[in-house]
Amino acid sequence: MDKLDWYRQLIQELLVERAKLRSPNDLIKSQTIFDRECDHYQLVNLGWKDSSTRIYGCALHVDIIDGKIWVQHDGTEDAIADQLAAKGVPKQDIVLAYHAPHVRQYTEFAVG
Numbered sequence: 173m174d175k176l177d178w179y180r181q182l183i184q185e186l187l188v189e190r191a192k193l194r195s196p197n198d199l200i201k202s203q204t205i206f207d208r209e210c211d212h213y214q215l216v217n218l219g220w221k222d223s224s225t226r227i228y229g230c231a232l233h234v235d236i237i238d239g240k241i242w243v244q245h246d247g248t249e250d251a252i253a254d255q256l257a258a259k260g261v262p263k264q265d266i267v268l269a270y271h272a273p274h275v276r277q278y279t280e281f282a283v284g
Contacts, residue, residue: 179241180208182259183234186252187215190232200227211236235269240282242269253281 173181184206191202200219207213215232232252233244241261243253253266267282276283 176236176239179236179261179265180211182256182261183213183236183241186255187213187232187234190215190248202231237267240265240267240284242267244269246270 184204187204187206191204194200194202198219200217200221203216203218205212205214205216213232213234214230216229217231218228221227229247230245231247233246234252235242235244241256243266246252253268256266257263263280264282267284268276268279269284271279273284
């Protein structure tokens with residue numbers, strides 16, 4: 173399997189695992205959204221907190237751009253960048269896009 177296919181597979185597996193963490197009785201559901209053609213991957217939470225509070229928001233957004241994994245947003249407790257690195261993705265292939273470009277040099281991940 174080539175590198176990009178492996179990255180796609182890992183991202184999708186991690187997002188599906190996260191989506192399953194919600195209780196089946198929970199009124200808030202986690203939904204995966206995969207655009208395999210353009211390499212955009214998201215985990216979205218939606219539902220109702222109570223009878224009057226609508227919940228909708230992106231919990232995770234990951235793209236593959238120029239052969240690197242760009243974490244556009246990570247609103248979860250366990251950083252997906254760390255999980256990808258633990259699965260063998262080189263840190264120089266992971267960009268924390270939610271950090272400003274001038275700040276990325278101080279992380280252990282790629283600048284861009």
